[in-house]
Amino acid sequence: MDVKVTAGEKLTINLMVAAAGVVIVWDSQSLQGGSAYFPLTVGLALIILSVMSAIHLLRHFIGSKTSEASLPHGIAGLLLALLYLWSAQSIGFITSALWFLPLMAVLGGERRWRFIVGITLCFALLVWLVFGLVFAQTMPPELIFGEVG
Amino acid sequence: MTELLGGLLAVITLESMSAMLMGTAAGILVGAIPGLTATLAMALLLPFTYAMDPFISLGMMAGIYNGSMFGGAIPAILMKIPGTPSAVATVFDGNPLAASGRAKFAIHVALCSSSAGSVISAIALMLLAPPLVELALKFGPVEYFWIAIFGMTSVSLLLASAPAKGLASALIGIAVGIVGMDMISGAERLVFDVRSVAGGINIAVLLTGLFAIPPALAMLDAHSRKLGDVAISGQGITIKDALYLVKTWLRSGLIGVFVGVMPGAGGNLAGILSYAEEKRAAKDSSLFGKGDPRGVAASECGNNADNASSLIPTLALGVPGNSVAALMMGAMLIQGLNPGPALFTQSGDVVYGFMWQMLITAFLMLAIGFVGTGLFVRMLKVPTGLLAPMILVVCSIGTYTASNNIADVWIMLVVGVCAFLLSRSGYPIAPIVLGAILGPMAETSFRQSVLISRGDPLAFFASPISIVLVTLIAAVLLFPLWRWFRQSRA
Numbered sequence A: 001m002d003v004k005v006t007a008g009e010k011l012t013i014n015l016m017v018a019a020a021g022v023v024i025v026w027d028s029q030s031l032q033g034g035s036a037y038f039p040l041t042v043g044l045a046l047i048i049l050s051v052m053s054a055i056h057l058l059r060h061f062i063g064s065k066t067s068e069a070s071l072p073h074g075i076a077g078l079l080l081a082l083l084y085l086w087s088a089q090s091i092g093f094i095t096s097a098l099w100f101l102p103l104m105a106v107l108g109g110e111r112r113w114r115f116i117v118g119i120t121l122c123f124a125l126l127v128w129l130v131f132g133l134v135f136a137q138t139m140p141p142e143l144i145f146g147e148v149g
Numbered sequence B: 001m002t003e004l005l006g007g008l009l010a011v012i013t014l015e016s017m018s019a020m021l022m023g024t025a026a027g028i029l030v031g032a033i034p035g036l037t038a039t040l041a042m043a044l045l046l047p048f049t050y051a052m053d054p055f056i057s058l059g060m061m062a063g064i065y066n067g068s069m070f071g072g073a074i075p076a077i078l079m080k081i082p083g084t085p086s087a088v089a090t091v092f093d094g095n096p097l098a099a100s101g102r103a104k105f106a107i108h109v110a111l112c113s114s115s116a117g118s119v120i121s122a123i124a125l126m127l128l129a130p131p132l133v134e135l136a137l138k139f140g141p142v143e144y145f146w147i148a149i150f151g152m153t154s155v156s157l158l159l160a161s162a163p164a165k166g167l168a169s170a171l172i173g174i175a176v177g178i179v180g181m182d183m184i185s186g187a188e189r190l191v192f193d194v195r196s197v198a199g200g201i202n203i204a205v206l207l208t209g210l211f212a213i214p215p216a217l218a219m220l221d222a223h224s225r226k227l228g229d230v231a232i233s234g235q236g237i238t239i240k241d242a243l244y245l246v247k248t249w250l251r252s253g254l255i256g257v258f259v260g261v262m263p264g265a266g267g268n269l270a271g272i273l274s275y276a277e278e279k280r281a282a283k284d285s286s287l288f289g290k291g292d293p294r295g296v297a298a299s300e301c302g303n304n305a306d307n308a309s310s311l312i313p314t315l316a317l318g319v320p321g322n323s324v325a326a327l328m329m330g331a332m333l334i335q336g337l338n339p340g341p342a343l344f345t346q347s348g349d350v351v352y353g354f355m356w357q358m359l360i361t362a363f364l365m366l367a368i369g370f371v372g373t374g375l376f377v378r379m380l381k382v383p384t385g386l387l388a389p390m391i392l393v394v395c396s397i398g399t400y401t402a403s404n405n406i407a408d409v410w411i412m413l414v415v416g417v418c419a420f421l422l423s424r425s426g427y428p429i430a431p432i433v434l435g436a437i438l439g440p441m442a443e444t445s446f447r448q449s450v451l452i453s454r455g456d457p458l459a460f461f462a463s464p465i466s467i468v469l470v471t472l473i474a475a476v477l478l479f480p481l482w483r484w485f486r487q488s489r490a
Helices: A007-028 A034-060 A071-091 A093-107 A113-134 B002-011 B014-032 B038-051 B054-071 B073-079 B085-099 B103-136 B141-159 B163-178 B203-224 B239-244 B246-261 B267-281 B293-309 B312-317 B323-334 B341-346 B348-381 B384-403 B406-424 B430-453 B457-461 B464-489
Strands: A003-005 A064-066
Touching (some): A034 B163, A034 B430, A071 A093, A071 B406, A093 B384, B002 B014, B002 B054, B014 B054, B038 B384, B054 B293, B054 B323, B054 B348, B073 B103, B073 B293, B085 B103, B085 B267, B085 B293, B103 B293, B103 B312, B141 B430, B203 B406, B267 B293, B293 B348, B312 B341, B384 B406, B457 B464
């Protein structure tokens, strides 16, 4: 399903890319000789190309469609992913999946609660079996599953 | 010839065969779910390959690559939704066949054609890569510098709707590749006192973030898709039907191989071109678009024939031409194998073994496809809203276990956020990866050339190979200008 991207959003991203170019140029100023040439060139080219894209966007002022997630869904998903990672550090990857999966599923439009709970538990168990027992991968200590690996 | 046979013996082991079998089955499953692609599956697998034997990791990768291309045909035929972008042209005749009660036949045609395309492509890889290696042995730093520039510019300009954004993506990739210590002077670049990136950004972390996070987020919007009836009906393919398609396979296979070698072109272009050529060459093309099996055969054979051939420049020159090739290269780098001419002499068994794995997985795909079609069709009913968090969890665990460093998982997520925002605004992702891989190669080659030539700029245009490459780069750069000029005159 294609979702709409506004010209304003595109312009903001263009400016962020230009800002990244400025940072690269600024960093290259602290370097000497051969080490500086490549980043300096890359940074300058990035600024020029982003400004060209921004000017084109301002002149034609067009939005477009993308097959990526809609911005609210994408941002909400990313925030949940950040929270998941933050909690995984304290209570473990598999234990954190027990709250992360249901919330993401609801965000993705799934409303069958028993199904969500069943799949979440099966998935957590499968991950524990595969990564913890079969492959014996070392992971941060789990609140529920204990030491894994 | 001896090396080729040595490679075959190296991959005929229980472990390697099991890896290929698992990879192929996983590839078909992934391809059958709309929104999941070969790149995503390979990006998910990549962090786990650190602890694997090269024959196992590359065997799984080969299976995923071939399998996913066929898997994409299943929803294209049954639901009119291409499972992967490469299956776009399969919809044209595959769905009308399914609508007329011949879904099983259409899936079998797609399966046999995918397998035929993969076989043709693997043979092309075996035949074309070694002579290219012979040529590559004559290359010096100047030639490698131009090859890297050619790889980046062609992919950037061919993949992006706006040339400036394609080139900007490649430059972002080069900047990512620069992060860390300069290997010549020892200076730290773009590190900003973040110690976790002082050694550079891990290629597996980068690839997982770029190729797994944005598609996972895109699945959160897929819940509105109407699945409808996805039953398989009718009779399967017969030997007579298969023999009728041989000419189509040969034609589409050659087109797919040619497209695969071209940097920036992909399976979707190979599928569409093969379909168009088949329609043009047909004596009676009136059934095309209404359920002609030759349409399905051309599209599926073409997009699979692109697979192994796209790895020819990667294996022979160390220059990936598309995102899947970059992921394959990433898998090799993780194993300490540096694609390029030296790899053929230093690790010939692995390179030739990998070529055989591309060929063997084509036959495994045929066997798995005939046996497991019913199961793969059921995968269409998997709610994508639940797949998205599963992908994110597996990505996180994979990235963490690769280095036992939580900082890498944060970097993977940051890369994913950037990829999500950039791709929404029309910046293609593949050039970022190519920039990150080819950028450092271009810089090192450039600095070596300057040292060798004592700063003489003419040294960059001294050899015939350099002149050919510079001409190609100029042509690629001028192509968008020419297109713009033609459009403005029309």
